[in-house]
Amino acid sequence: MSTPCGAIERPRFSCMLGGVLATAGSLPNTIPIIHGAQGCGGALAQGILLGGYYGTGYAGYFGMPSTNISETEVVFGGEKKLQAELENVFDVMEGDLFVLTTSCVPDIIGDDAKAVLQSQGDLPKPVIFLEAGGFKGNSYYGYERLIDELFAQYIPISEEKKADVVNLIGLVPSYDPYFRGDLDELSRILRRLGLRANTFVTSEQSHENLRRAGEASLNIVLSRLYGVKAAKRIKESHGIDYLISDLPIGATATTVFIRQVAERLGLDRELVDNVLTDELRIYYEYVDRATDVNADTDFQNYAVIVANGTGAIPYTKYLDQEIGWIPRFVFVTDDIDEEQKQILREAFEAEDFTTEPELVFETDTFKIQQYIERKHPQFLSDDYYPDIQPVFVLGSTIDRKLADVLGGPLLSVSFPVINRIIISTGYAGYKGGLYLLEDLIGTQLAGR
Amino acid sequence: MTEKDDGSQRIDDNVLEVNYNTKFPEKREITRVAGHTYGGCVRDMVDKACNGCIVNADRSFSQASLCQMTVANFIGFSIKDSVVISHGPVGCGSQSHTMDFTIRLYGQPRGVKMNSARWFSTNLKESDVISGGESKLRDAIIEADRRFRPSTIFVLMTCTPSIIGDDIDTLLDDLKNEVSAPLIPLHCPGFKAKVFSSGYDVVYHGIIRSGLPLQPTPHVDFEPFDPSDQLYEVKVAEYEYKKNHTVNLFNAISISASDEAEIRRLLEALGLNVRIFMEFTEPDQWRYVTEAVLNVALCHVHDLYFIEYLKQNYGMPYVLPPIPIGSSSTRQFVTEIATFFGLEDEAKAILDKEEAKLKKALAPIREKVQGKSIIITGGYMRVGTAALLASELGMRVAGMRNFNYDKFGNDLFEEVEDLMGDIPSAISNQSSELVNMVRKVKPDMAISHPGQGVWLNKLGIPSITIYAQRFTFFGYKGAYELARRIERTLRNTNYAKNLGRNIKLPFTDEWYEKDFDHYIVEQN
Numbered sequence: 001m002s003t004p005c006g007a008i009e010r011p012r013f014s015c016m017l018g019g020v021l022a023t024a025g026s027l028p029n030t031i032p033i034i035h036g037a038q039g040c041g042g043a044l045a046q047g048i049l050l051g052g053y054y055g056t057g058y059a060g061y062f063g064m065p066s067t068n069i070s071e072t073e074v075v076f077g078g079e080k081k082l083q084a085e086l087e088n089v090f091d092v093m094e095g096d097l098f099v100l101t102t103s104c105v106p107d108i109i110g111d112d113a114k115a116v117l118q119s120q121g122d123l124p125k126p127v128i129f130l131e132a133g134g135f136k137g138n139s140y141y142g143y144e145r146l147i148d149e150l151f152a153q154y155i156p157i158s159e160e161k162k163a164d165v166v167n168l169i170g171l172v173p174s175y176d177p178y179f180r181g182d183l184d185e186l187s188r189i190l191r192r193l194g195l196r197a198n199t200f201v202t203s204e205q206s207h208e209n210l211r212r213a214g215e216a217s218l219n220i221v222l223s224r225l226y227g228v229k230a231a232k233r234i235k236e237s238h239g240i241d242y243l244i245s246d247l248p249i250g251a252t253a254t255t256v257f258i259r260q261v262a263e264r265l266g267l268d269r270e271l272v273d274n275v276l277t278d279e280l281r282i283y284y285e286y287v288d289r290a291t292d293v294n295a296d297t298d299f300q301n302y303a304v305i306v307a308n309g310t311g312a313i314p315y316t317k318y319l320d321q322e323i324g325w326i327p328r329f330v331f332v333t334d335d336i337d338e339e340q341k342q343i344l345r346e347a348f349e350a351e352d353f354t355t356e357p358e359l360v361f362e363t364d365t366f367k368i369q370q371y372i373e374r375k376h377p378q379f380l381s382d383d384y385y386p387d388i389q390p391v392f393v394l395g396s397t398i399d400r401k402l403a404d405v406l407g408g409p410l411l412s413v414s415f416p417v418i419n420r421i422i423i424s425t426g427y428a429g430y431k432g433g434l435y436l437l438e439d440l441i442g443t444q445l446a447g448r
Numbered sequence: 449m450t451e452k453d454d455g456s457q458r459i460d461d462n463v464l465e466v467n468y469n470t471k472f473p474e475k476r477e478i479t480r481v482a483g484h485t486y487g488g489c490v491r492d493m494v495d496k497a498c499n500g501c502i503v504n505a506d507r508s509f510s511q512a513s514l515c516q517m518t519v520a521n522f523i524g525f526s527i528k529d530s531v532v533i534s535h536g537p538v539g540c541g542s543q544s545h546t547m548d549f550t551i552r553l554y555g556q557p558r559g560v561k562m563n564s565a566r567w568f569s570t571n572l573k574e575s576d577v578i579s580g581g582e583s584k585l586r587d588a589i590i591e592a593d594r595r596f597r598p599s600t601i602f603v604l605m606t607c608t609p610s611i612i613g614d615d616i617d618t619l620l621d622d623l624k625n626e627v628s629a630p631l632i633p634l635h636c637p638g639f640k641a642k643v644f645s646s647g648y649d650v651v652y653h654g655i656i657r658s659g660l661p662l663q664p665t666p667h668v669d670f671e672p673f674d675p676s677d678q679l680y681e682v683k684v685a686e687y688e689y690k691k692n693h694t695v696n697l698f699n700a701i702s703i704s705a706s707d708e709a710e711i712r713r714l715l716e717a718l719g720l721n722v723r724i725f726m727e728f729t730e731p732d733q734w735r736y737v738t739e740a741v742l743n744v745a746l747c748h749v750h751d752l753y754f755i756e757y758l759k760q761n762y763g764m765p766y767v768l769p770p771i772p773i774g775s776s777s778t779r780q781f782v783t784e785i786a787t788f789f790g791l792e793d794e795a796k797a798i799l800d801k802e803e804a805k806l807k808k809a810l811a812p813i814r815e816k817v818q819g820k821s822i823i824i825t826g827g828y829m830r831v832g833t834a835a836l837l838a839s840e841l842g843m844r845v846a847g848m849r850n851f852n853y854d855k856f857g858n859d860l861f862e863e864v865e866d867l868m869g870d871i872p873s874a875i876s877n878q879s880s881e882l883v884n885m886v887r888k889v890k891p892d893m894a895i896s897h898p899g900q901g902v903w904l905n906k907l908g909i910p911s912i913t914i915y916a917q918r919f920t921f922f923g924y925k926g927a928y929e930l931a932r933r934i935e936r937t938l939r940n941t942n943y944a945k946n947l948g949r950n951i952k953l954p955f956t957d958e959w960y961e962k963d964f965d966h967y968i969v970e971q972n
Contacts, residue, residue: 007570007588008538009595015539031954037607039515039638040539042899046518047542056902059954062879063903066512070639074611088509088967092880092959104537104608105639108577134537135572135608335538335571366595398545401564416545 010365010398012308012333012415013175015134017103018044019142022051024099025060026173026201027150028210031095032059033127035082035113036103038068040134051174051415052422058095065089069105078106082116090124096207097154098127099146107133128153138335140226140308143172148230150200151213157238158214163265165216166190167198167240169231170223171247176310177417181426181435182222182247189258189429192275193267214238218264222247222428223310224347225340246347247314250322250433251283283430290437299441300324302388304406305357306331306368306395307414309340312359313347315394315413315427320353322433323440327357328388331368331395333414336361369402392440409443464756471617473653475516475641477503479753482854484642486875487965490848490865493873497855502875509967511878514899515638517606518543519647524602524634525551525565526701526727531598531629532567535585535616536606541569550701551728554917557705560728568592572608582614586623593627599730601629602654610637630731632658643852645749645827648700652754655726655734662762664735694721694740695785698751701727702827702915703922710923711746711772714782717798718791726754738762742788744781746922747771747829748856770860771829772922773930774837775803777860806924810841813931817938818842823889825849825882826897826914830921832860834895834914834930839867841931846889847872849882851897874965879903883955884964893937908948910941 013019017034021044024032034041045061048054056063067085069078089098102113117129130149132142147169168186171179183199190197198209198216219234219242221227231242243264248257255276262272293299303325305315312332319325332344341361348359362368376388391408393399397418403410412419413427427436466479476482483502486493496502517540524532525547534541547565555562568591570576570584585603592601603616620631632654636647666672673683695715699708712722725737743758743766745751755766767788772781779799786795821844824831828850835845845868850857853875861873872889874881882900886907894904894911904911912933919933920926 006584007533007568007591009566009568009592010545011538011541011569011571013538014542015537018539018542034512037515037638038510038513038642039517039644041512042514043518043543043638044539045512046546046899047539050543050545056899058952061902062512062877062899063954064512066510068507068510068513068642070642074639084508085510090956092509092956092967093954094956095954105611108608108611134539135574135577137573138538398548398564418545418549 008335008363009367011335011363012396012398013335014044014047014139016137016139016142016145017101017132017134018047019139019172019175020099020101020130020132020146021045021060021064022048022139022173022175023143023146023201024101025057025064027097028205028207029058029096031093031098032064033085033089033098033100034064034066034103035078035085035100035106035111036066036069037105038066038070040103041066048174050418051177052417052420054174054177054422059093065093074105074109077109078111079113079116082111082113083119086117086120095125097210098125100127100129101132104133104135107131107136126154139175140172140334143175144226144230147227148233150210151230151234151238155211155214155238158212160215161217161240162215163217164194165196165198165212166218166220166261166265167200167213167216168220168222169200170221170227170310171201172226173201175308175415177415177422178413178426178428178432181422181424182428182432183426184424185426185429185431186222186248188431189254189275189279190261193258193262193272195265214240216240218243218261220245220261224313224343225309225334225336246317247310247428249314249318249427249436251280251430252321253314253317254429254433255280279430283434286434287437290441293445294441299444301326301390301392301408303327304329304331304372304391304393304395304402306333306393306399306402308332309334309336309344311414313344313351316353316357317351318433318436319394323437324354325392326355327353329372330357330359332359332361333363333368335363365398368399369405372402372406409446411439411443464752466753466756468653468656468757468760471657472635473646473650475646476643476649476852476854477641479649480854480856482643482645482852483875484852485968486853487881487963487968488873489870490861490873491870493853493875494858494861494865497853497858502853504970505968506971507878507967508969509880511880513877514644515636516641516644516647516650517604517636517638519644520634520636520650521604522547522701523648523651523727524604525567527600527602528555528560528728528730529563529599530566530602530730531592531596531600532602532604533585533588533592534567534569534604534606535581535614536570536572536604536608538569538571540604540606541567550917554705555728558708558728562728566596566598577608577612580612580614581609582616582619585614585616586619589623589627589631593629598629599732600632601627602632602634602651605633605635605637607637607639610635610640630658630660645852648750649753652751652757655754656757660731661735662758663738669735690721691739692741693719693789694723695742695744696737696740697722697724698743698745698755699724699727700747700750703746704917704920706920707746707922707926710920710925711781714778714798714802714923715785718786718789718794720785720789738764740764742766742785744769744785747827749827749829752856768856771833773830773833774840774927775806775924776836776840776863777833778923778927779803802924806927809928810931813935814842816935819844820892820938821846821889822893822895823847823849823886823891824895824914825900826895827851828853828857829860830914832857832864835864836867837927837930838934840927841934843934845871846891847874847885849874849876849885851875851877880955880959881964883907883953884960884962887960893934893941905944905947906951906953908945910937910944912937
């Protein structure tokens with residue numbers, strides 16, 4: 001159902017370079033170097049900012065070294081420019097790791113950036129390299145390729161695996177706007193089980209976490225689509241097994257998630273039971289207190305979910321299985337191939353939804369609205385009809401119009417998130433499930 | 449280029465070298481002899497802009513910047529009911545979502561109901577790089593027109609289709625009769641111009657090239673007066689009188705509704721009829737752009753390209769006063785317009801009164817902020833005028849950092865030099881250079897362009913933005929408001945101080961020992 005022309009109205013992702021920069025700029029003490037035109041870094045950073053105002057950080061946005069090649073280099077090649085940049089970058093920038101990436105222009109004109117890098121001889125700091133011309137894929141692909149190259153080029157292979165160390169991958173900085181809160185919460189729960197989690201992209205991580213990621217005994221991929229290919233390759237190169245899971249949102253999903261991880265790692269059954277019992281007790285004490293307002297005002301809603309391939313099913317599961325809402329439409333907005341669609345379809349069908357919502361693949365913002373309008377009797381008839389009221393839209397800030405047309409509130413859960421700042425909030429895990437409940441009810445209380 | 453008495457070459461002041469008939473707009477490095485890289489002081493910067501040397505510099509180490517595509521893109525959205533098609537890989541448009549709230553929220557105070565920011569990406573992929581992207585673009589244009597019936601469709605040519613040679617001009621020509629919206633080509637590959645404000649010219653070039661009428665159409669927009677009408681001469685006289693008292697102001701997406709209102713207030717007090725173009729208007733309104741006798745850009749960094757075109761083609765004169773920030777520049781701005789209409793005396797009376805009122809209001813603020821040091825970074829017109837305002841408040845301007853610079857700023861910066869001496873002035877938007885300089889200068893605060901404030905805050909320096917739709921900067925009201933914001937900022941600097949104490953910057957100690965312009969190199 002994507003636009004036949006291949007053009008997309010208001011796409012909710014960026015190019016390969018966008019994904020690489022968002023990710024590299026989130027790794028501890030890591031500095032991206034762009035070989036490309038001067039605007040790539042600035043424009044993409046302005047895009048990355050829209051994941052809930054995910055700002056410059058250590059060396060993002062105007063902090064990123066960039067060769068800023070111009071017309072001259074388009075004609076004569078940009079390798080000299082890159083050489084000068086590489087000669088000087090270590091004198092100016094302080095980092096533990098540098099990620100050299102190309103962009104569209106050098107990839108089209110055929111600069112051999114890798115050769116320029118190699119000709120530099122011994123570099124004072126480690127540099128990994130990847131070609132990331134924007135036309136090669138989208139931001140999720142960029143994330144996937146960077147994780148892949150990190151393990152291939154930088155993270156040492158460890159023969160000895162540590163039973164208590166796991167890596168969490170699959171959430172893309174900014175394009176999964178709540179990734180920091182999500183990863184922090186999942187790390188917290190894993191810690192209670194005696195595990196140490198490398199997340200690579202959150203603030204509690206040091207560069208040491210990155211370097212020692214090869215010691216992990218399990219890669220947990222928190223997305224059915226992204227990070228899976230990298231995990232498969234890492235299994236071959238580093239011998240780290242992997243577990244693919246939906247991002248667990250709320251008590252029900254998180255309990256299932258913990259049981260899965262515990263089983264794979266053979267964790268002590270009693271410890272796991274104790275932790276889960278305790279987490280559930282705390283969780284439901286919080287929910288208990290929220291119940292007065294919920295029960296007295298009938299906050300149960302029909303719902304429309306508009307999210308990426310990582311978030312769409314988990315949010316739907318939370319609404320249906322955790323808080324008893326009625327999701328009706330689930331839109332996946334990624335530009336994905338048939339194989340990836342099939343993965344999501346199967347995952348979706350395997351879920352035991354109270355009322356089966358409709359899963360739709362649609363990258364085009366206007367067509368999401370059009371799809372519901374065409375399908376739904378409230379727009380077709382003035383007789384009595386089973387409308388979708390009250391309705392709640394869990395989407396991106398740019399679904400404002402959709403929410404207006406449907407006549408319900410909107411919570412920004414997917415990229416771009418422009419109407420709120422996201423700092424440490426996440427919706428995954430137990431705490432995340434509570435934050436989500438808080439926001440879903442809170443949004444309906446706005447104006448009181 | 450003219451030869452001076454002493455035999456040295458001097459590029460001609462206030463002359464724009466433009467050929468409006470070419471397919472591709474020329475970058476500002478050519479049309480305005482604009483520079484993007486410089487480190488030094490005001491006097492030398494002005495001299496280099498005079499003799500053209502300002503373009504002969506580049507960097508051997510550089511950081512990410514902005515490009516003309518982003519600039520052109522943002523203006524495209526500010527045209528009412530437009531659609532922007534980003535012809536390129538999907539990343540080139542990804543910052544466009546930010547315009548959604550910008551145009552909706554800031555159309556409101558102008559009484560203009562703006563749509564959401566509606567845009568397409570042609571999402572060029574590897575196969576399109578090989579086979580060309582024209583057919584994808586064609587389909588996108590037809591779809592955009594059918595879906596939204598927009599007032600205009602802007603087509604942004606990004607780097608990739610520009611290099612592979614997509615011929616969008618022929619395509620847009622072919623499509624003219626198939627779509628209802630005017631099609632405006634924006635040739636803005638980022639690699640082509642280092643001076644990214646070239647993007648403003650790109651948009652005007654596209655508007656000019658699209659052939660949109662810039663004069664009202666008889667029997668559509670007006671009924672011509674009938675010479676046999678008894679009142680014919682009266683009607684003609686009335687029409688002429690109105691037109692002869694009408695001035696066009698050109699705004700920009702960086703200029704706020706309250707900025708426009710303040711300048712409108714001052715000019716209307718002179719009995720002038722004020723109209724504002726191009727942002728927040730649409731092509732149907734542009735037909736009336738020539739129904740005035742004078743064009744003035746609120747900031748001529750944006751609109752000189754277009755008002756020069758209107759001068760050459762419609763005989764409309766323009767004046768080029770500085771952006772009206774601070775009393776001195778506001779006085780100049782209003783006086784130059786008033787002089788054109790023969791209203792100097794009236795203007796002087798109004799301005800004297802306004803200035804006296806402002807002076808009184810600024811006095812207690814001056815008490816609090818005088819002697820404090822400030823650095824200012826951003827577009828050069830705002831940097832220079834904000835420096836004058838800071839000086840008016842008794843502050844010490846410790847440095848100016850202009851994103852780019854050209855001869856059209858010389859009058860302003862000579863005034864800056866006269867008042868403050870030969871103070872440090874750079875042409876840079878490089879964060880490494882900014883941090884290096886600020887660590888040495890240690891200003892009490894900064895006024896900075898969006899995207900740079902974070903670096904100042906990281907250094908413990910509070911900073912406010914050099915433009916914002918939320919605030920007033922222009923005229924007397926703006927001077928007072930900006931002064932109060934400066935005073936408020938200095939009153940409590942804890943946010944920046946706490947951040948500065950706790951955050952690690954990504955630069956080496958070795959870098960701080962070098963001069964900030966260490967990597968600036970001469971080139972031809």
